[in-house]
Amino acid sequence: MVKTIEISADIKEMAGITKAMGHPVRLYILQKLNRMNACCYSGDLVDELPVGRSTLSQHLKELKYAGLIQGEVEPPYIKYCLNQENWEKAKEMFHKLFNENQEI
Amino acid sequence: MVKTIEISADIKEMAGITKAMGHPVRLYILQKLNRMNACCYSGDLVDELPVGRSTLSQHLKELKYAGLIQGEVEPPYIKYCLNQENWEKAKEMFHKLFNENQEI
DNA sequence: ATATCATTTCGTTATTTTGCGAAATATAAA
DNA sequence: TTTATATTTCGCAAAATAACGAAATGATAT
Numbered sequence: 218m219v220k221t222i223e224i225s226a227d228i229k230e231m232a233g234i235t236k237a238m239g240h241p242v243r244l245y246i247l248q249k250l251n252r253m254n255a256c257c258y259s260g261d262l263v264d265e266l267p268v269g270r271s272t273l274s275q276h277l278k279e280l281k282y283a284g285l286i287q288g289e290v291e292p293p294y295i296k297y298c299l300n301q302e303n304w305e306k307a308k309e310m311f312h313k314l315f316n317e318n319q320e321i
Numbered sequence: 322m323v324k325t326i327e328i329s330a331d332i333k334e335m336a337g338i339t340k341a342m343g344h345p346v347r348l349y350i351l352q353k354l355n356r357m358n359a360c361c362y363s364g365d366l367v368d369e370l371p372v373g374r375s376t377l378s379q380h381l382k383e384l385k386y387a388g389l390i391q392g393e394v395e396p397p398y399i400k401y402c403l404n405q406e407n408w409e410k411a412k413e414m415f416h417k418l419f420n421e422n423q424e425i
Numbered sequence: 426a427t428a429t430c431a432t433t434t435c436g437t438t439a440t441t442t443t444g445c446g447a448a449a450t451a452t453a454a455a
Numbered sequence: 456t457t458t459a460t461a462t463t464t465c466g467c468a469a470a471a472t473a474a475c476g477a478a479a480t481g482a483t484a485t
Binding site for chain 2: 222223224228229231232233235236237238239240241242243244245247248251252253254264265266267304307308311312314315317318
């Protein structure tokens with residue numbers, strides 16, 4: 218007797234986003250971009266974070282893959298900003314998660 | 322020239338919690354406990370999740386370690402519930418993260 | 426054409442995570 | 456005391472993650 222259980226796509230999606238947020242360097246970047254309401258460059262970040270350039274690049278790639286940030290080429294730099302639409306979506310997801318027991 | 326940069330303890334703490342939440346099985350459990358505003362048993366969960374008992378036990382252990390849930394021995398069961406205090410703390414953390422650009 | 430600059434990709438290594446089944450634990454029932 | 460039940464721990468294998476330095480890329484300046 219085999220279990221035929223699946224976890225909903227919604228949960229899986231949120232888990233993916235949450236996972237992408239679950240690293241100090243990546244969380245720092247997201248917090249900074251949101252706080253400043255601005256964008257930044259990899260070069261800025263590498264000076265304030267305890268990781269090397271290539272490692273930082275990997276983290277940016279992951280955040281991009283998760284849809285939380287986007288990079289705009291601005292030679293010779295790449296300007297990284299929050300992906301506002303998805304960031305709002307994430308915000309909403311967390312809001313729901315923490316508040317869906319508040320029903321009347 | 323060595324970098325002497327550190328990431329704040331706050332960010333590290335939140336990253337740890339976020340990481341613990343960043344898996345479909347664990348997120349499912351948290352959502353369920355919060356939604357139902359109730360507790361549940363490992364045996365309930367194993368029937369609705371696509372993982373084996375020992376794997377589920379590992380996930381519960383991780384959530385417990387992160388402080389998000391707590392287990393109360395109720396022989397022969399163990400009753401798992403949200404750790405309300407820490408759950409509220411997590412809620413507040415996420416709220417801040419997503420809203421701290423809303424300053425006047 | 427060469428050099429420079431910011432950044433990424435590649436190749437590698439070490440560590441962590443995920444998952445399983447078997448064995449162990451702890452409690453209650455027969 | 457044996458048996459049954461719920462759950463965890465152990466030991467393992469496979470896969471994913473994190474980090475690094477070196478090399479590659481792509482653009483501009485000399």
